[in-house]
Structures are given as C-alpha cells and as structure tokens.
Amino acid sequence: MSVTPPRESPATAALASQLGSVLRLAGMGAWAVDFERGEVSFDAYLLELLGAEPTEPPRLSRPSWEALVHPDDAARQKEHWQQCLRGERDDYRIDYRLRRRDGQWLCCVFRATVQGRSPQGLARGLVGSYQECPDTQRRQDNLQVAASVFTHAREGISITDPAGKIIDVNEAFTRITGYSREEIIGRNPRILQSGRQSPEFYAAMWKAISTRGHWSGEIWNRRKDGSLFLEVITISAVRNAQGVLQHYVAVFTDVTSERDTERQLESIAHYDVLTGLPNRVLLFDRLRQFMVHCQRRSSSLAVAFLDLDGFKAVNDQHGHAVGDQLLIALSRRMGEALREGDTLARIGGDEFVAVLVDLEGSEDHQPILERLLSAAAKPVALGRQTLQVSASIGVTLYPRDYADAEQLLRHADHAMYQAKQAGKNRMAMFDVAHDAAQASQRQNLADIRAAHEQDQFVLHYQPKVNLRTGEVVGAEALIRWQHPERGLVPPGQFLPVIENHVLSTVIGEWVIASALRQMSHWHAAGLQINVSVNVGARQLLDPGFAQRLQALLAAQTDVAPDCLELEILESSALEDMAQVSELMRRCQALGVRFALDDFGTGFSSLTYMRRLPAEVIKIDQSFVRDILSDADDLAIVQGVIGLAKAFRREVIAEGVETMAHGKVLLSLGCELVQGYGIARPMPAEAFPGWTQAWAAEHPPAPVAAPAPPPPKTDR
CATH class of the missing domain: 3.30.450.20 (PAS domain)
Known part of the structure; x- marks a missing residue:
C-alpha cells in the first residue's frame, strides 16, 4: 500500500518553527x-x-x-x-x-x-x-533555556536514544497520550501506533530521517485509553560535533478536533445539507473524472438533468418543512433507482443531476432513467398525507456530445426544458446537431451585429432603365457585406440569417438611411436618380415603422420623399394583409412609393394587386429569364403586364440578362427593365460614370410602341 506524503499544514509549519527554536537554544x-x-x-x-x-x-x-x-x-x-x-x-x-x-x-x-x-x-x-x-x-546556558521550553511547551515532546527507547517526555506529551512519565520512559514510541499507517509508511519516514535528518507529517496514534488521535509531528535526528547520532527528538500537536472541523467544512462544501447528496461542486469534480475514465475505456456516460414537476405547488400548499421531507424521501428513492457507481446530486431547490457511467450501448441509459422517472412519480407517504410529483428529465450523452462538464450540464438542462414543454413526466434527449445549428446561428447573428457596428455593410446600385426612351429612371439599392476576410459577401449568405430577427429591422433601416444619403449626394452633383430599397416582412409588421421612416426622410430634406421607393415581397404581406395595406397607406401619405416585388410567385397575386396599394409591379426574374425559350413563361409575363395595365400600375421586369430579353419585353409593352443585360450592381461611386456611358450609347429616341401579340389560343 503506497502512502502519499501528507501536505504541510499551518500546524506543521508551527511545529517546525518550534523545533527550530529548540535547536537554536541548543546552539x-x-x-x-x-x-x-x-x-x-x-x-x-x-x-x-x-x-x-x-x-x-x-x-x-x-x-x-x-x-x-x-x-x-x-x-x-x-x-x-x-x-x-x-x-x-x-x-x-x-x-x-x-x-x-x-x-x-x-x-x-x-x-x-x-x-x-x-x-x-x-x-x-x-x-x-x-x-x-x-x-x-x-552551551550550558542554552541547555537550561531549552529545558525550560521542553517542560512548558504546549506541544508534546519526546526524546529517545539512538535505539529508539524513550528517555524523556514533557508534560504536554503525558496530557495528550494519557501515559504518565513513569509509564512511558524506557518504552518504544511504537506503543502509540494505531495500526492505520502501513509498514511502508514507517519505512519511508525513517528513510527520510536517516537521509535528511528530519521528517514532518501527520500520523494517527492511539492514546492509553484506546482512543485515536491525529498528530502533526516533526522528528529530528540529533548528532554530536563528530556527526554521531545521539538522540531523536519528536515534537507533535494533537490536531484531531481541527481535522474533524475540516471534515465537517469539507462535507458542507461538497454535500447537500438537506439530502446528503453530492452538491454542484462535488458533481463537477466527479463528472470530470468520469469523462477521463470514458476516454480511457472508450465507453460513454449520460448526464441527466432532473427537475421535479409540481414541487412548487407542494411547497405553497403544505409548507417548506413538508417540501423538505418530500425531497429527502425522493432523494433516497431516486438514488436506489441508480446503479452502484452512478452519481445522483442535488444542485438546486428541486433540481437533481444523475451521471450514469460505463454505458456501452447507445440505449443503455434508457432503462435506468425510466426507473428514475418511476421513482420520482410514485406517491410518497408523509405522516397522514400522501404527496405525489413527477419529473422531467433532459439527457445528453458523452462523448457523442463532445463538450466540457459545464456545457454537458447546460445541454442536459436545455433538453429538460424540452421535456417540460412536451408535457412533463418524461425525458428528452439533447440534439447535438440541432444545438450545433443553433450555435452557428448565434455566431452568425453575432458576426452580423458586429459587421453593422463596424460599418462593414455597403450598398451597390443596379440601374433601372426605360428601353423605349433610353432614360435611366432609377436604381435598386442592394446590400453587400464587405467582410475583412471573406471579401464581398452577397446578401443571400447573410440576410436569411436575420430574416426573423430584430437585426433585420435594424439593418433594413440602415439601408433606407444610406440610400437617402446617397441620393442627397447624387442630387447635389446634378444626378437625379430615384432609389428603391427592399423592405422585409418584420419591418412591414412593425407598428413604429412609418414613424421611423418619417424621421429618416426628415433627416434628408433635400431628397423628395417620392424619390424613395419601397419594394415588398408578395410573401411579406401574407401574414396580415390588412396591417400591411394600412402601413403602406401611412407611408404613401409621407410621399413614398411602393413596388410589389417578385410579382407572380405568390399564392394569390390578383388579391395582392387589388388590396395592396403599390404603384409599381415587378415581374419576377424567374419568369423573365426563359421568355426566349419557354412559351409558358412568355404567357405569364404577358399576363402580368396586362394585369398591371388593367390596374393602372407601372410595370418593371427584373432579371433581364440580354438585350434580346429587353426587345421581347418592349414588344409586350414593358418599357422599364433591370438586370445583368443592362448592368450589374455597382458601388455608388461608379454609378455616375455608368449613367454617362449609357446615355452616350442610348440617346433619347422615342419609338412608337408596337402592338402586343395576340393572346395564345392553344393553351
């Protein structure tokens, strides 16, 4: 049996100091x-x-x-x-x-x-x-002083000859051990041995005394009456001037009561006072050890977070004393439901954690936790009354859930809330993949929020032109993320992340404010360009949107409100048509125009056109893209243009990839277009130069509109 050398305590240091004083007085x-x-x-x-x-x-x-x-x-x-x-x-x-x-x-x-x-x-x-x-x-004087210290010291002191026979002890020695001076003189200190220390322990102790001249540590000894006591002791070998061993001197203090107090404090620090179960501190200590064990054994463990259902009602109705008795009874019963080696800890009022170790199969935890659920749900008789609660359990498995101890507990806690929401008195498994997706979402949101705070977003502008007149009639503002590492990130890679988050409103309003400022710069430079911006569903359903829009318009007094056009998706208005319609009218009262974006992709486009007061209809690019080769898409585009004219709305086609697309659209009566066939989105500083180049290549030249082709009759 190996013995770890005891750590030095304050008592040990004090004894060493006392021994030093004795040795000093002896010269x-x-x-x-x-x-x-x-x-x-x-x-x-x-x-x-x-x-x-x-x-x-x-x-x-x-x-x-x-x-x-x-x-x-x-x-x-x-x-x-x-x-x-x-x-x-x-x-x-x-x-x-x-x-x-x-x-x-x-x-x-x-x-x-x-x-x-x-x-x-x-x-x-x-x-x-x-x-x-x-x-x-x-030396004689010093010996007299040393004798006085020896006699009156509070620590027990014994002196032996080189053979280990006791030749003198002080009064403190007799008081602590119960042996009188006459009883102990001539005896070997082994008379005090308790049997708690092994022969190997004493062999190591005497080896240290032989090689270093002294040894300090803790020893359990036995008094004359048979009771055990713990002493902190220092034993030193005393040699004469020639180096010959003369005596052994032992100085010790009884620290039994102090150690009992330490054990009580340790118990309070590591165990729940009410139930006697391990507390949070000891739980984490054991869990970390179990995790290391799992890695060595290539096994698994389960962390189960258990919350009692209905316990608060018991406390409220019967009082905390009864609630405490219920917790004690349930703790005992749930502990019996676990296997030897598993751990049940109480970490809060009615919260417990079970750690199941040495799991080989992926479902080994299931029957154990079912027993735990059953134990928690059985009625408990307390005096003349019977009480019953249940438990909701969240479970995560390590190393499938490869996290640290704190994260494992949080994951099990999250799963427990899922069990609560699913109806209580059941267990739920933590979904690692779902949590990873949520973590990724949280990180993406944090990155986007930081990008906004650090001004990493920029607007690019895609021109809108009138193919009949050659006039540049406006531009659509499209957000981009100028990422310091990834370069220019398109909106499809970050806008879906914030679609249902408050950040969509924050960034959406930043887009409006930035577009208004850009129009102010362009107008001051003599470039009269109207700009459209996309507005998300969350902004549309925000009751304060119109008021904030008014403030943004007021900040740019040199930009007429009708220069700003807000584009909304058909699907954005689906949740509350009446609310969106009312918001549009409030914004139009400020002078702002609206366009219905991606028209034709919704469930009831006619309804939207009739109920939403948009001035402009944008034909979705999915229909425009194939009008040169797909008769169905051509018919749809022709129909949308006809509807727009019937409802007296402007119509613009997006996704015009070639001038051939433009010619077909023009022949159908759609004059306004945008798309890669006209120009790709560009930084604001490039827009004035592009407009000049476009005007040079497409001077204004009104052309008579051709009659639209007759409707198809073979459909």
Whole structure:
C-alpha cells in the first residue's frame, strides 16, 4: 500500500518553527545552498552569531558567503561543495570560520546533505545544520533555556536514544497520550501506533530521517485509553560535533478536533445539507473524472438533468418543512433507482443531476432513467398525507456530445426544458446537431451585429432603365457585406440569417438611411436618380415603422420623399394583409412609393394587386429569364403586364440578362427593365460614370410602341 506524503499544514509549519527554536537554544541552526541560483540562505540565528542586524536578509550570494570564510578554510570549504556538486559525495561535516561584523572569527561546524540532482547528475543544492564550535558555558546556558521550553511547551515532546527507547517526555506529551512519565520512559514510541499507517509508511519516514535528518507529517496514534488521535509531528535526528547520532527528538500537536472541523467544512462544501447528496461542486469534480475514465475505456456516460414537476405547488400548499421531507424521501428513492457507481446530486431547490457511467450501448441509459422517472412519480407517504410529483428529465450523452462538464450540464438542462414543454413526466434527449445549428446561428447573428457596428455593410446600385426612351429612371439599392476576410459577401449568405430577427429591422433601416444619403449626394452633383430599397416582412409588421421612416426622410430634406421607393415581397404581406395595406397607406401619405416585388410567385397575386396599394409591379426574374425559350413563361409575363395595365400600375421586369430579353419585353409593352443585360450592381461611386456611358450609347429616341401579340389560343 503506497502512502502519499501528507501536505504541510499551518500546524506543521508551527511545529517546525518550534523545533527550530529548540535547536537554536541548543546552539544549532539551519542553512542551505542553492547551486542553481548561486545563493546561500540561513536562519536568523546565524545573523545573531555574526553580529548582523536581525532585519538583514537571511541569504547571501555565493561570492559574498565565500568572502566571509577564513582564508585558511576557504579551499577546504570549496572542495567539499565541488565534490557534492559533481556527485562525488552526498553529504559532509566540516568546521570553518566566518568573519563577524566586529572582525572576530566565528567557528562553526557545518553539516550538509545534497538536495536533488539535475538530469546531468549535478547537485541542485545542499541543506543542513550548523553549530557553534564547543563553548561549554554558553552551551550550558542554552541547555537550561531549552529545558525550560521542553517542560512548558504546549506541544508534546519526546526524546529517545539512538535505539529508539524513550528517555524523556514533557508534560504536554503525558496530557495528550494519557501515559504518565513513569509509564512511558524506557518504552518504544511504537506503543502509540494505531495500526492505520502501513509498514511502508514507517519505512519511508525513517528513510527520510536517516537521509535528511528530519521528517514532518501527520500520523494517527492511539492514546492509553484506546482512543485515536491525529498528530502533526516533526522528528529530528540529533548528532554530536563528530556527526554521531545521539538522540531523536519528536515534537507533535494533537490536531484531531481541527481535522474533524475540516471534515465537517469539507462535507458542507461538497454535500447537500438537506439530502446528503453530492452538491454542484462535488458533481463537477466527479463528472470530470468520469469523462477521463470514458476516454480511457472508450465507453460513454449520460448526464441527466432532473427537475421535479409540481414541487412548487407542494411547497405553497403544505409548507417548506413538508417540501423538505418530500425531497429527502425522493432523494433516497431516486438514488436506489441508480446503479452502484452512478452519481445522483442535488444542485438546486428541486433540481437533481444523475451521471450514469460505463454505458456501452447507445440505449443503455434508457432503462435506468425510466426507473428514475418511476421513482420520482410514485406517491410518497408523509405522516397522514400522501404527496405525489413527477419529473422531467433532459439527457445528453458523452462523448457523442463532445463538450466540457459545464456545457454537458447546460445541454442536459436545455433538453429538460424540452421535456417540460412536451408535457412533463418524461425525458428528452439533447440534439447535438440541432444545438450545433443553433450555435452557428448565434455566431452568425453575432458576426452580423458586429459587421453593422463596424460599418462593414455597403450598398451597390443596379440601374433601372426605360428601353423605349433610353432614360435611366432609377436604381435598386442592394446590400453587400464587405467582410475583412471573406471579401464581398452577397446578401443571400447573410440576410436569411436575420430574416426573423430584430437585426433585420435594424439593418433594413440602415439601408433606407444610406440610400437617402446617397441620393442627397447624387442630387447635389446634378444626378437625379430615384432609389428603391427592399423592405422585409418584420419591418412591414412593425407598428413604429412609418414613424421611423418619417424621421429618416426628415433627416434628408433635400431628397423628395417620392424619390424613395419601397419594394415588398408578395410573401411579406401574407401574414396580415390588412396591417400591411394600412402601413403602406401611412407611408404613401409621407410621399413614398411602393413596388410589389417578385410579382407572380405568390399564392394569390390578383388579391395582392387589388388590396395592396403599390404603384409599381415587378415581374419576377424567374419568369423573365426563359421568355426566349419557354412559351409558358412568355404567357405569364404577358399576363402580368396586362394585369398591371388593367390596374393602372407601372410595370418593371427584373432579371433581364440580354438585350434580346429587353426587345421581347418592349414588344409586350414593358418599357422599364433591370438586370445583368443592362448592368450589374455597382458601388455608388461608379454609378455616375455608368449613367454617362449609357446615355452616350442610348440617346433619347422615342419609338412608337408596337402592338402586343395576340393572346395564345392553344393553351
């Protein structure tokens, strides 16, 4: 059985200090050499012997220390250090002289042992003791003082001979152990052994005393009355000037009550006071260990977040005392439903977490959690009344859900709420793929929000022209994302992300404001261009949209409101036709125009045309694209143009990819077009130059409109 050396506690440090005082009064002190740092350190006793101020640092560099050594002793002292450093010896005992502050020489016996070696075998340092060379009267005085400390110390002290036979103990020793001085003198300290420490423990302890000269730690011993006590003890070997072992001195303190208090505090820190179950702190500690175990065993574990259904009603109706009794009973019952090795923890009022370990199959958790559900739902008899609640459980499996401990608990919590929403008294599994999609959505929203805050969005403008007159009649503002890493991102890659999010309103209004500012710049430069912008469904259904639009228009007083055209999709108006129609009229009262975008793709285009007061109808590009080859699309386009004229609406075709498309549209009576056949969307600064080039190639030349072809009769 291996024993981990106990950590040093404040009590251990205090005992070490006490022992240091005893050794000092006996004319001994401690010192150390750090070869790697080139530093010699020592206790305050050496400062006193050297006549230095007690406030001076108890350390010197190697050169400073060697400068203190008597010239006749310096070579011998250096040689011992070099032998230890090179590995030629592990310890030594020599005496040499140090210069005091008053110029006199202080003779000391220095003992040292190597403390650790580098991979190359070089000693890292030395540690040891020193003692002033024999001075009978001074040592006699010190021994008298040491005897007084020995007698009256609160710590138990025992002294043995080299064979381990006790030759003296102090009053504190007899008080702590229950043995009188007469009973213990001549006995071996083994009489106190409790049996809790193994032979290997004591072998390691005596090895440390033999090699280092001392050992400190914790030992369970037994009093005369048989009761156990925990002591923090320091045992030191005492040698004479020639290095011969004379005694062993043990100084110890009974820390049993302190350790009991520590255990109680640890219990409070790691266990739920009411139920005795592990709390959140211990749960996470165990969960992390279980996760490491899973990785080593290639197994799985389940984290189940359990919330009691109806517990609040029990508390409200019967009081917290009854609620506590119910929690205690359910905790015991649910714990019995789990397997040995599983963990049930209470992390909140009526919230529990079960961790199921060593799962081999993907469904191994199912029967265990069903038992847990059943245990929570069974009636509980408390006195004369019977209470019943149920549980909702959310489950996630590791490593299928490859997350850290905190995330696993959050994921199980999310699944628990799904179980609640599905009707309670059931379990729900965390969907890793769905969560990944949600996480991606959250990240995309965060990126888009940051892009807006950092002015990464820009508008490009696609011209609208009148093919009959050659006039540039306007432009459609189309948003682009000037991404610092991905370059120019088209709207199809980010607008769907915010379609049902408040960001769609924020960015939509930014588009309107930016388009108005751009028109102001163009108008000031003599370029009279009207601009249309797309308005999403969320904006249309926002009661405050018209008021904010009025504020945006007021900010650009040099732009007439009728220069702005708002394009809405048929599908945007589907949710509340009456509300959208009313909003359009309020905006039109401000002077703004409307266009019905992608016309023909909705469920009831005629209804939209009749009920929505749009001035312009835009023929969807999906119909325009194939009018040169598809008779059906040609007929649809012809029909839309006819409807627009019947309802006295302007009509414009989008998606005009070639001038051949334009000629057909013109022949059908549609003069206004936009599309790649005219121009691709372009930055605002390129638009004036394009209009000049277009005007040069297409000077105004009114042309008589040809009669539209007769309607098809073979359909």
